[in-house]
Amino acid sequence: MEYALEINKLSKDYGDFRLRGVTFALPKGHIMGLIGPNGAGKTTIIKLILNLIRRDGGEIRIFGGDNLAREVEIKSRIGFVHDTPYFFEHLTLTTIARTVAPYYPGWDERLFARLLDEFDLPPKKRFVKLSRGMKMKFALAVALSHKADLLILDEPTSGLDPVFRRDLLGRLSAFIQDEGKAVLFSTHITSDLERIADFITFIREGEVVFSAPKDEILGAWAVVKGGPELLAPDLRPIFKAVRKREFVVQALAADAAETRRRLGGSAVIEKATLEDIMFYLSKGNGHA
């Protein structure tokens, strides 16, 4: 399998926060969702990919090349949408595009003009005057206009209206129809990932909890609801996280089939959504 992005034992130490041994790989032709609670390290990973911060250890390979050794070549193949787009604020959209375009050999002016039109972005408007959603749209238009092979999106759908969110997800799905391309999508809106992601990587406290195909995750993980009997010591190993209320115990299991076999009809077992998994692993007492 050919990979668009390979991250191997990546580490970064901020003193009060450490990214430890982060390892995952995104195959070409796929979308990977990067999820995790606030401060888990998602943005740090993205900053490391773009060399905005220095890594302390590990390796980042993009299209087979080291992201530092072949920085210019690799960045010309990456389209980046940051959660807070920092462009040159007082310039108009056209001027920003004119400034950015010479950096990219594959810049397509016609495509850019078409995307501005499709996104209802006024070319003569100054960037600072745009709403957050419009800024995101503009960042996306720039990323798509230089025909990037890898899109890295950091919280791109926050602040967007549902209509454009759906439109964006459709565009991302269409984007990876070209099997040489890939998308890394960091978000809190897990429902977006359930629609389009092929792989999910879950980060918590600077470590990868799991990185696997989405269908495998959604098929295997389950939420279990029952009484205090779920707290029995012999059952604890099957749960990744447990939340205890007054009379009800809710737990997250990584192996739905094994859980059903062990519990039979003594508890309610439901398929876990990505949001459930993120919630229980972030808030539940347990071990992953």
Place this chain on the structure above:
Amino acid sequence: MLNHILKDLRLHRRYLLIFGFFYPLYMGYFGSRLSTPTVAAIFGAFLYALVPIIVFGREDKFKAVGFALSLPTTRREIVQSRYLLGWLLMIVFYLISSVLMLLMPGGQIDLGEVIAVRTVLLTLASMTFVFGTLMPLFVWFGMTGLMVFLVAMQVLGIVFLLLRFVVGRGAIAIVKALPRSISAAIAALGPAGAAAAVLAVLVLVNLISLGISTRVFARKEL
């Protein structure tokens, strides 16, 4: 590199036009009132070295450096382009103010003094000192680097005053002896050799400054 320079010129066009109008005009007038261009050369160099720093500081303010670094470029290229643009701006401003100095009505300076090798070298040396010292501090601390520079200059002044007070005039003589002996050594090379030697030192100082800035920026977290 050219892309970065064009980007910065486009990004800061309005500020550069404002600076480019008022600074040379002020220096042109100020310089024309003096009988020798030495003071104007030193003061002007300080003023012009601030222009690129202020301009680059605006980009930091917008947090646009992070965006610039997400473009297909390297940190080294960004620093190199800033040095190149900085020197271009300083030289253009200096040339404009020199012309204005000569054209200003009632001016006391003549062309020979303005274009004298000594004046040109003094200007370049002053620019090198201010810009070459400021840039690494700016890359390291942002606009606070300017404050660090100014405070360091003041501390240096205080140290010399204290030294003079404690050691007496002997301290000044020691401090003055160094440039005197350097001047004597340079003079021994003859006018052309001396100019070439000074230019070589200035280039070396700029390269050292560039090297430090590149290393500092390579380690900077954005």
